[in-house]
């Protein structure tokens with residue numbers, strides 16, 4: 001089970017990046033704010049780009 005999940009994420013690292021919206025687009029959390037004004041700072045703190 002865990003091995004399957006690990007394999008999935010390591011096999012497709014770009015999937016995570018594609019989910020992150022542009023800075024001026026609506027945030028992925030559904031707040032309808034712009035991403036840069038909402039979760040962008042939080043995501044950067046987590047180490048996402």
Ligand SMILES: [Zn+2]
Pocket residue numbers: 027028029030031035038039040
């Ligand atoms: Zn957000």
